[in-house]
Amino acid sequence: MSIPNLQTLDALTHDYAAFQSRKSGLATALGGVMALLASLQMFYPVRHFSGSYWPVQEILVLLTPVLWLPLKEWTFRVLYRGLGPAKALPDVAQERAKWQWIFVIAMVLITFQTLALLGFVGDFARVLHQPEILKQIPVRMSSVWSTWMWVAALPWLYLLVAPWWIRGVEEARAYLVLVGQGVLRIAFDFNVPGADVSRETKQWIIRLFLLFQVGLLAWAIRTIRRGWREHREYLAILRSLPRES
Amino acid sequence: MSTPDFQTLDTLTRDYAAFQSRKSGLATALGGLMALPMFPLIKVSKRFLSGLSFRLFIAGLFLMPILWILAKAVLSQRLYHGLGEVKANPDPSAEALRWQWIFGLAFALLAFQTLALFGFMDGVLGFILSPSRLGQFPPHLPSRWRPWLWTLWMPCLYLLAAPLAIRGIEEARAYTVLAGQGVILLVMGFAWDGMNYPSGLKPWLTALYMGAEGFILLWSVLAIRRGWLEHRAFKHILQSVSCGGAQL
Numbered sequence: 380m381s382i383p384n385l386q387t388l389d390a391l392t393h394d395y396a397a398f399q400s401r402k403s404g405l406a407t408a409l410g411g412v413m414a415l416l417a418s419l420q421m422f423y424p425v426r427h428f429s430g431s432y433w434p435v436q437e438i439l440v441l442l443t444p445v446l447w448l449p450l451k452e453w454t455f456r457v458l459y460r461g462l463g464p465a466k467a468l469p470d471v472a473q474e475r476a477k478w479q480w481i482f483v484i485a486m487v488l489i490t491f492q493t494l495a496l497l498g499f500v501g502d503f504a505r506v507l508h509q510p511e512i513l514k515q516i517p518v519r520m521s522s523v524w525s526t527w528m529w530v531a532a533l534p535w536l537y538l539l540v541a542p543w544w545i546r547g548v549e550e551a552r553a554y555l556v557l558v559g560q561g562v563l564r565i566a567f568d569f570n571v572p573g574a575d576v577s578r579e580t581k582q583w584i585i586r587l588f589l590l591f592q593v594g595l596l597a598w599a600i601r602t603i604r605r606g607w608r609e610h611r612e613y614l615a616i617l618r619s620l621p622r623e624s
Numbered sequence: 625m626s627t628p629d630f631q632t633l634d635t636l637t638r639d640y641a642a643f644q645s646r647k648s649g650l651a652t653a654l655g656g657l658m659a660l661p662m663f664p665l666i667k668v669s670k671r672f673l674s675g676l677s678f679r680l681f682i683a684g685l686f687l688m689p690i691l692w693i694l695a696k697a698v699l700s701q702r703l704y705h706g707l708g709e710v711k712a713n714p715d716p717s718a719e720a721l722r723w724q725w726i727f728g729l730a731f732a733l734l735a736f737q738t739l740a741l742f743g744f745m746d747g748v749l750g751f752i753l754s755p756s757r758l759g760q761f762p763p764h765l766p767s768r769w770r771p772w773l774w775t776l777w778m779p780c781l782y783l784l785a786a787p788l789a790i791r792g793i794e795e796a797r798a799y800t801v802l803a804g805q806g807v808i809l810l811v812m813g814f815a816w817d818g819m820n821y822p823s824g825l826k827p828w829l830t831a832l833y834m835g836a837e838g839f840i841l842l843w844s845v846l847a848i849r850r851g852w853l854e855h856r857a858f859k860h861i862l863q864s865v866s867c868g869g870a871q872l
Contacts, residue, residue, distance in 0.1 A: 471714035478723035479787075485730035486783060492737035493780045496744065501773060503748050504766040528745060535731075535738050542727055 384621055393467075394616050398459065400467035401477075401547030404613050405458060406451035408606025410553030414599035417443050417560045418592055421567070440564050441530065444537050444557035448544040459613055462620075473547070480551030481541050484558055488534040491562050495531065530565050537561065549605050556598045563591055632864070639861050641712035646722075646792030649704060649858050651696035653851025655798030656844040658688055659805045663837070666809075679771075685809060686778050689802040693789045704858055707865065718792070725796035726786045729803065733779040736807055740776075775810050782806060794854060798847040804840050808833065 398404075417440045439446075537558050545551045567588060643649075662685060669681050684691070782803040789799040811833070 469716035471716050471719050474716060474719060475723070478727070482723075482726060482730065482787065485727070485734065486780075489730065489734045489737060489780050489783055492734060492741060493776055496737060496741045497773060497776050499741065499744055499748075500769055500776065503744075504769045504773075507748070507751075507766045528742060531741050531745075532738055535734055538731055538734055542724075 387619070388621060391616055391619055392465070394612075395462060396465040396467040397470075398609075398613055398616065399465050401470075401473055401550075402609045402612075403451055403455045403459070403546070403550055403606075404610035405606055406454035407549045407553045407609060408603045409450065409454060410447050410550075410557055411599040411602030411604075411606060413443050413447055414553075414556045414560050414595060414602070417557070417564070418596060418599075421564065421592070437564070441533055441561050444554060444561050445540060447554070447557055448540060451550070452544070458610075461617070476548045477545065477551055480548055480555065481545060484541055484551070484555050485538055487555070487558065487562065488538050491566070492531075492534055495566075533561065533565060534558075549602075549609065552598070553602045553606070556595055556602055559591070559595050559598075563588065563595070636861055636864055637710070638712075639857075640707060641710040642715075643854075643858055643861065644700075644704060644710055645712040646718060646795075647704075647854050647858075648696050648700045648791075648795055648851075649855035650851055651692075651699040651703075652794045652798045652854060653848045654695055654699065655692050655795075655802055656847030656851065658692055659801045659840060659844040659847075662688070662805050662809070682813070686775055686806055689782055689789065689799060689806060690785055692799070692802055693785055696789070696795070703855075706862070721793060722790055722796070725790055725793065725800075729786050729790075729796075729800060730783050733783050733803070733807070737779055772813055775813060778806055778810060779803075794847070794850050797843065797850070801840055801843045801847055804836070804843075808836060808840070 420436055420440055541551075541554065545554055666685070669678060673681055786799065786803075790796040
């Protein structure tokens with residue numbers, strides 16, 4: 380093999396190892412597709428599956444971020460391990476960027492939990508002060524909220540699994556869009572059952588929801604595009620491999 | 625200059641750069657020191673302060689981690705930049721450790737917010753569910769919550785400032801102590817009426833509080849000691865430089 384060939388092989392090994400350590404191509408795109416499907420479910424829920432409301436849909440949307448992670452790993456192993464496992468040299472800048480995105484996810488989640496806490500405390504501080512309003516609160520609200528309490532713990536789970544499964548910046552971005560979708564779903568579901576909010580507040584909530592939804596959709600499309608681009612990068616690596624004559 | 629001299633100078637430069645990038649010596653010790661007197665100060669302040677001055681004092685206590693970041697920047701600039709600005713080579717393991725600490729803090733703060741949400745919802749829903757208990761609800765409580773609402777943002781702020789505060793492991797420890805004190809203060813100020821938890825849990829919560837406080841105090845003392853050791857390490861670098869200079 381000539382020296383230029385060795386140099387090409389070195390560059391290819393480098394790219395292949397970097398891909399294996401930090402990218403996941405179509406698995407990233409899959410994250411975007413899952414985010415799109417989750418928002419589709421929000422706008423058009425299948426309400427009469429088997430004659431009754433099917434909560435499995437909601438649970439699936441809430442668990443989408445956590446489901447994507449093992450699915451991503453599996454897709455990656457099937458599609459991008461053709462030339463065997465390789466490990467890239469540590470890249471401080473890439474590692475830092477990845478952790479910064481995980482930090483952004485943590486910030487989104489803690490802001491959401493804080494807003495939820497503030498909403499509850501502020502609202503109950505108002506309601507508990509006026510016994511006549513308190514009597515109007517439907518009794519079923521307590522049971523509905525008690526059922527949904529486990530949902531409040533989901534952001535905790537979203538954050539806990541992130542560092543173990545996310546390897547690169549694009550993966551972190553894809554995970555953020557799924558987490559955003561999950562958080563939006565939690566907020567939406569908490570708001571619905573028996574919530575005592577004015578019409579004006581409700582309109583604001585709907586506007587905010589739509590705004591976030593549009594942002595998430597744009598990000599999901601971008602994630603699909605980036606994932607596809609990564610996949611093409613991988614195909615280019617495969618095509619560039621020197622062939623034996 | 626002989627070859628061993630160059631080697632010594634190389635080691636010293638490396639140590640100095642590593643110190644500038646990841647350590648803050650006496651500023652770390654200051655972090656531990658700032659966490660120590662928080663509760664005696666609250667006791668004393670209740671006697672001498674009232675109204676707006678008391679509120680400002682409490683705000684100061686909550687903002688202690690942020691004040692420490694500012695103090696750390698000033699102290700580092702004054703005490704540890706005597707030989708000029710240098711930048712250490714990127715160290716992947718140190719960088720990973722730094723971010724793991726930030727993630728740990730993020731996870732702990734998020735867990736705290738989630739548990740607070742659970743505690744609050746469980747407590748209030750308990751009252752709504754049983755109208756007989758509703759009569760036992762202290763009427764003054766909702767009005768007492770309102771002035772404390774802004775403090776619920778504190779865990780968010782502590783996390784937001786964490787990448788600025790944490791460059792190395794000792795800074796991470798000192799910042800965790802200060803943020804931990806802020807969170808305990810939040811529990812004391814906001815939810816210590818026993819309203820959000822069944823009264824049977826109160827002894828357990830007291831024990832938990834005492835345990836957390838004991839742990840934080842111990843960690844503060846450690847932060848002071850480690851900060852002092854870092855400061856001595858820096859002094860040693862300076863002495864080695866001046867000895868090296870005298871030999872040339």
